[in-house]
Amino acid sequence: MIFADDMDVSVLYKSAALDLGIQWVGWAAAVVFSTEKFFDLAGSATYALLAYLSLQWGGGHFTRQKVQTTLVLIWALRLGSYLFLRVLREGKDTRFDEAKRNPAHFLVFWTLQAVWVFITLLPTLILNAKSRDRSLGFQDYLGWSIWAVGILLEAVADYQKSDFKADPENSGKFIQSGLWSISQHPNYLGEISLWLGLYITAAGVLSGWEHISIVSPMFVAFLLLKVSGVPLLDELGMKRWGNNPGYLAYRERTAVLVPYVW
Template identity: 30%
Template sequence: MTGLPWAAFAANLAVAAGAAFAVMLITFAVARVKGVHRLVDIAWGTAFTAVALTTCALSAGYGDDGRRILVTAATAVWGLRLSVHIARRGRGHGEDDPRYARMLAKAPGSRDAYALRTVYLLQGGLVWLISLPVQVAQYAAVPLGASAVAGGLLWATGCVFESVGDFQLARFKADPDHKGRVMDRGLWGWTRHPNYFGDFLVWWGLFLLACGTMQSAAVAVVSPLVMSYLLIYGSGKRLLENHLADRPGYAAYTARTSGFLPLPPRRRPHPEDHRS
């Protein structure tokens, strides 16, 4: 079999959507009790993991076993690491995310109902859409080939880039001497968003892992395109930089540091540029 088993794949799409929305709805229930809607960020990676595990179970007997296991493991490693990192980062901080504070402040009527519609259900839909390579790959019956090797290397590079960037930032912020200073060390000296760039590589890598056939590639390509748009122009880079634009020292940091793709700093930073 070289094409996708369309009937089985269509059924998988429906069940995968159920898995993604189930994670979001459970998270909404917990967040409503705690009064902290930023918990949805923790659910993002977990929802992708749920979709991958669900698809792996449903695709047994259809796709190549090596590809099924590889894609499921890659998605789970990325998703669970991200969820754990966000949970640790936000521990004990309450509802201090400016995105959700602004969103809830303009809620017409019930804040919880507004959050459910505009955050949880929207993110559940995005998880389903962006996870298309994860779903498609597990129904591709052709053995792993050159595109899978390239995809695995790209995924690994992105995962390392994202993990190292998150670790460096967390360690920097944990030092009281760094309070009021802009992080521009390590990977953050080469790109203002090493975590987003890592995500970018991860999803293009998963797309290549899905490219067992032309059919699977055609279905899956929407995912990295949507993720790239979100990371660069949507809720990722653009939104964060708008929030940080007025912070003292940030303008100097942006002047010397690449906005997305890792590049050498334009000049050596002056100590005064770190102040905020």
């Protein structure tokens, strides 16, 4: 593979090594203490750390790089704190009930998180490794606008769900109000959108093979829609409310992801 002469490829190597190292150390600690409570926090912290360090390692410090990095930090702080507080409040993360009893199985989850972090962050890592820049333009503002819409969707959806679950009268019920009335997974729509926005902005200065980083939003969408997001929640939902005609009607009339489309 031929690398562009305006990109420091060592930024990618160092980021990948640090990413994997953090997740494996996290796995070791999680096994020792038999807990999954800091899994998401470790992932979010790794996003933030790699975004910041890649900016320092790249050395360009252009406006586009600094804005892009700041947006990743904002996202990581918001989502990381939300997920960590949620698992503390609920006492556990049911995704790992079986895995945390088997260290080898648990290692798979932590390793997959390392892969998730690196691939998702790839457009920003490549952008921060660039030593040449160009003036900001429409594509940059378009990408950042999509990011803004995405993080707003995600934050509002998370707030609405937390507020719903905090009400004792909603115990045992499923949410179908607010954004959740028009999409079964509005938080996932926001997550996919914001990473798409960051790729669009980064793509304005990418060349050749670097556009492989479009895999970032595609990978996020694949995992959320086909692997760890929608399938798991759908399975859990059917176990809880599969005999509830109201829940089945909600699934039938409400878009899975994009309101009024699909």
